[in-house]
Amino acid sequence: MTNTTTPDAAESRAPEDDSLQTRGRTRSRLTQNAQPRWQWLVVLAVSAVLGSALSALIGFNVAGWLIFTAVLHVVITYVITLTRVNRRRATDQLWRNLIFIAFLIALLPLVSVIWSVVSVGVPGLLAPGFLSSDMQGITGTVDEASQTEGTAVLGGIRHAIIGSLVITVAATVISVPIGLLTSIYLVEYARGGLLSRAITFFVDVMTGIPSIVAGLFAGAAMAWFLGTLNAVTGLFGSMSSTMGITAAVALSVLMIPVVVRTTEEMLRVVPNELREASFALGVRKWRTILKVVIPTAVSGIASGVTLAVARVIGETAPILVTAGYVVNTNWNLFQGWITALPVYIYRQFVNPTSPAFSEPSHQRAWAAALVLIIIVMLLNLIARIIAKVFAPKTSGR
């Protein structure tokens, strides 16, 4: 793990090899600079001990101990390599250690987030009726009773799960045809003209639209659309633009570019010979696309769509500004406010059902966060499984 076998040929004539020879071992010039494989373990152990001592001086805590250990390990390794081998190898060791530490630092928040959500969320998830009830009838007094008298925390996320499901399905129904057809246009019909280059560029740009801006757009567009419709037909005057379908439109603005990017990539790897073979048999282009190109790429497309769904199902901001927040279950996309799971989490944290007794609200929020993470992870897993299982076979001719 620590030592490359790459010899430092250029500087292997360094004079520090006395210490090695006094130990009675003769080494070839190529390996004399190699440090023992166990060295990093020893250094780590020593720096852990020293680190605990140092952090004890300023009041022991785990974070301080880990920081001291890491710093000491880096420094000690550098100094040892510098004195025993040479500066170049020491620099190499230094950066190797820093890169390992960078990786460990990156793992830290992941572990911390998952651990905190699981540890706090599980009790809420196990509360009776958490998945099968909504928040109707859950008032501040109910929560106050649970916190002060220890009765079970009531209320659940049925309405939020249904809301998320309905909105996400609607967004998928809107974005997949548009995204798929666009990528078909880009791969099969466009010939590198201005339009196709513009589409590619603006799809890339669209990937970076802030999610809240997508929400603002959908809200404004829907209000304008309903207003116009009302002016023309005089029928929809009572409709408010705050409803599920507005949120679905906002989510599709975020989802379309992802779908286009992934399906385009998948269509491009379909070998041209397949298309040519189909054309040579007299099959029309649209049938070739439907029967040859898409079936070949379907596993990649399906996994790309699943990943896109996983991305938008966790979006909070666009739904927060378009769909509102209610306590009861609403299946209707076109009528009334609708709650999505992420918005539920946010609202339970920020506006607890009972402001003075917020514990039950927080418990519900954490449990809902756990459910959301599980949903997203499952979707990611499904995407990988689809990509792997339904991928065109790599052998077996």
Add this chain to the structure above:
Amino acid sequence: MATPDDTSTRTSTDPSTGAAPTRSTGRGGSTALSRSDSRGVFGDRLFAGLALAAGILILAILAFVVLFLTLNSGPAVVDDEDGLIIGQFVDYAWPLMIGTLIASAIALLLATPVAVGVALFISHYAPPRLSKPIGYVIDLLAAIPSVVYGAWGMSFLAPGLVPGYEWLHENLGFIPLFAGDPSQTGRTVLTAGIVLSVMVLPIITSVSREIFVQTPKLHEEAALALGATRWEMITMTVFPFARAGIISGIMLGLGRALGETMAVTLVLSPGLLTASLISSGNSTIPAEIALGYPEAPPGSERQAQLIAIGLVLFVITLLVNMVARWIVSRHKDFSGAN
């Protein structure tokens, strides 16, 4: 793509390739070639038209985003009585813009070194067998919803950082960044920046990693053969090759950090613009919209104001993303030589 891929896809789709023509001739009969042909022509046109329409629709959506935001933000800068009130709007918007930039800058400063390190770890240091699973693990960071990060930052990270902020204030209080009373809840712009850095890390990592593994193998091996250590090999071959990729990864991360809403909304307790990173204060554009929009009555000037800062945010992220894409596309032509 690689040859094994080609042969594989061919074998797997052979049945459908074979099936398509048999079916179409079977339906048309042996002599009705022309009839099935005309139907096919219609299908072809319809399909091509649909595909083209979808492509144009995407451009139209983007145009509509700009159009609707601009139209609806009108009342924020034009008042019935006072005429143009741009100055008032700018007074409102610029602290939010600065706040957004501060939070994003912190996020990038913290995330970039770690992200590049992780990308190097995956591409050049980790055992080859482990590098793929490690890549998945880092991608998991990107999969966690932002509201969960916000909740984590608010409930776990912020309280944990309070002693650190107090230490910073006592020892480095002479620097304006650490002046001011340290927040007792830890919900400051620095905490928000740290949470944002966790969220942009996987973006920078995945872009850099993709470029790192594309470094020409011959360059790397040549450097090693000349006696370079692994780090020297990386500085001599990998970094020069990947510079543009790293920069564009950082820009994409910046785009994400600028537009990130829920994490900042939950973590930050918003306030007036201050230079201090460790006392409560500052706010960002997305957080301001998320907090204000649900309360703003439809069609009011307040709503127009929020849509207007949304437009400002949109333009900023658009510029950042366009620059990032431009760097990538320039790099593409450049690496064609390999």
